[in-house]
Amino acid sequence: MAVYTDVVAEDLGAFLAGYDVGELLAYKGIAEGVENSNFLVHTSRGYFILTLYERRVAAKDLPFFLALMEHLHARGISCPQPVENRRGEVLGQIAGRPAAMITFLDGMWIRRPSPTHCAALGEALARLHLAGLDFERSRANTLSVSGWRPLYENCSARANEVQPDLKQFLAAELSHLEKAWPSNLPQGVIHADLFPDNVFFLGNKLSGLIDFYFACTDALAYDVAICLNAWCFETDHSYNVTKGRSLLQAYAQVRPLSDEERRALPLLARGAALRFLLTRLVDWFDVPPGALVRPKDPFEYYRKLRFHQAVKSVRDYGIEE
Amino acid sequence: MAVYTDVVAEDLGAFLAGYDVGELLAYKGIAEGVENSNFLVHTSRGYFILTLYERRVAAKDLPFFLALMEHLHARGISCPQPVENRRGEVLGQIAGRPAAMITFLDGMWIRRPSPTHCAALGEALARLHLAGLDFERSRANTLSVSGWRPLYENCSARANEVQPDLKQFLAAELSHLEKAWPSNLPQGVIHADLFPDNVFFLGNKLSGLIDFYFACTDALAYDVAICLNAWCFETDHSYNVTKGRSLLQAYAQVRPLSDEERRALPLLARGAALRFLLTRLVDWFDVPPGALVRPKDPFEYYRKLRFHQAVKSVRDYGIEE
8 A cells, every 4th residue: 555656736737637527626645556656536527546557567558457447347347447538548647657547436345255245256257257358459467377487586595484495385386387287268358366455345235346457368267266365265364165155156157167167276276376475475575674564475375375285176165066 | 644554344334323424435545644544435425534543643632633623613714624423422433543534625735835825824824823712622732842852862862863963953952942932922722733735725725724633732923933944945945035924924914923923933933943853853763774654854954943043033034023
């Protein structure tokens, strides 16, 4: 949570003059998003989010992300919608950063998701995958299997500081996944980061999906595997089979998983766990000592990965083979 | 700018049920305020600020601050207004912290105030002082002259790391101010922290004052001296006499300064500069190395203090003696 770039009122007023959004009345930096700076903007036409894209998001990918949000929104997916400026563009610039105005989405993210929330998530994920099928652009997943070895090399020298023998553990898992990773599963647009803090609810009703800045083209079932990791474990890192079943069954009611996808799910879940374990390790070692922003605990994903290694089939996740 | 305490949606929903503010629709932590955690809360009745008071604000002082905001708001000062809960109270509790819901105030703070902004500030400050005259509560200023020696003792051992001979400079200034500090000036409620980020504008029109959590009972002219320091110096730390004149003349048109107050102003300005120099020094040494939140530069107030030491009379600030 952070605001990396300050925006001066005078500059924001000039920026907004390029949009048909009325008069600027107020704006506040919001403590959300670890990659970008976000401001809640109040104008005489309503409330908007202004996002300034910081260095970790590649400028060349922004048209993909913004066009995807427009595409999904037009197909009935509740997600933020980029606002066009008077020239019909959705990408602008302020304070030296690429920036976009997006619509404000009501809803809260759930800190302790229930099986009901997991079912709602599963259904929304499947709808997202179907809505993305006719999206014309594509973007390679830089954080899929071919991206994991560079991450491993970045953090392996210090991995054993976190856990004895973690380096050896990671090396063996990485080799296994590089050999076994499936390449023939149904592809499409995946969100790739649909953690609870990117899913809004009003009561038990899912009200929207946000933060499409990891979205890419990859195996749809890999997105399911990411969500299993993110939604279906307890705080003690144990897998909750009721939540897993709720998520998977709700997903399958909208988009049935093929036999190949079901068979691949344990492997995909291992890969998803390794991906977040590696990026968290890199972030863990990247933080200056004494920093006030604490990176997320990598150990959580080590425990999840160990669970998936012991999984024999999707039955262990709570659904029929 | 920070959110120190996370608020869980379920807890916030339960908290808001105690208020007549409608249904919770969304909330965002906002990157504002260095003492408290602030959330922008959207309900079916509108937008509010939820403030959680963290350790640096003494719980025993909260009734003073909240009652003051109500008092000033009732007298036409544009400032946030605490919202009463169903029991008629303005102070509640959430996430283990004292907390208050306050009304959302439109406007932006000005990063580069002009003489016009300084005049608007001067007028608003005088109106605030007049509106506070019949406020019945009082609160001692813990950061006035008697509070400076403890601050000095906290930071003096390391002061010379910031500037050669700063320790000796501070010791001499503190001794002088302790002897010369006036005690017979008109007293009342002062804001005590009316920096540009606590003053909202819509265009050149002042739209509101916020952050009353340093407010206390003290010499009204001391508040003027704080504002002279905060509003009338350039980024190169030079005094801008046009801005000073604008502020002081606009103040005096609403509440004329007495002869004693005008004579005391250079001394009060030295005291105000020393107060912020000392608290910034304490914060400067209090931050862990590598921390991502950088404390404010103490050197700025050293330069301002040096300016005030050379001032012979209020003529040097831009108005007649």
